Amino acid sequence: MFRRTSTAVLSACALLVLSGCGTTSTTGGGAPNTSPAASPSVDYAARAREAGERHDRQYPEIAARCAGLATSLPRAPGGEGTDPPADKYAENNAFKRELPDTPRGQCLGRAHADRIREALTGRGKTVPRTEAELRTALEGLGYSAGPGVVHAGAGQTGTLWFQLRVHEGGPCVGGQLHDPVRIETHGSYMEGGCWEPRGGH
Structure with a gap:
């Protein structure tokens, strides 16, 4: 009795070993079908670094202008709020806040704003009058x-606005082409994008 039971147990174990315990199976065509590995996480720091390098190759004069500036965010001031109504208002309108930018990012934004301003409104230039x-x-x-970068007001003489991101993860540059022309840089908004959000939640 004991010998028969042992033989049965050993046979069952051998079948389990030969089956591979489910790690690899074969499809109808005989090709191995392994279980999918976990997808690698996105390295956002590396992605931003690569975008910055592409920017510097495309705009070497601007990269030179901002060389040597810090690429890390300044430390945020600490401390708790002491005015509950003001704190609640700030919390409800947080979606309108701009994300902080690094000193280098701020410099890049100003340099691109100057470049665009000169190209669109400099001496001898004709200011664009249409979206196209x-x-x-x-x-x-x-x-x-x-899509979404350029907007125009109503009518033939409506104000033109634009908001663009200098590069992936970079500063925003925007402005209005009206009298007076205003082109400036700013950080992206808390909820993403360069256009100021219209409503909260």
Whole structure:
């Protein structure tokens, strides 16, 4: 009795070993079908670094202007709020806050704003009057001016606005082409993007 039971147990174990315990199976065509490995996590720091390197190759004069500036964020001031109503207002309107930018990022934004301003409004330049003209001018400067970058007010003489990101993860540059023309840099907003959010939650 004991010998038969032992033989049965050993036979069952041998079958389990030969089956591979489910780690590898074969499909109808005989090809191995291994279980998928966990997908690697995205390295956002490396992605931002690569985007910054592409930017510096495309705009070497701006990279030189901002060389040597810190690429890390300044330390945020500590301390708790002492005005509950003001704290609640700030919390409810947090979606309108701009994310802080590094000293180098701020410098890049100012340099690009100056570059765009000179190209669009400098001596001998004709300020774009339509969305198509503004989009063409921005793309001619090497910026992505796809959907959502350029907006126009109503009517033939409506104000033109634009908001673009200098590079992936970089500062925003935007402005209005009206009297007076205003082009400036700012950080992206808490909820993402370069256009100021219209509503909260």
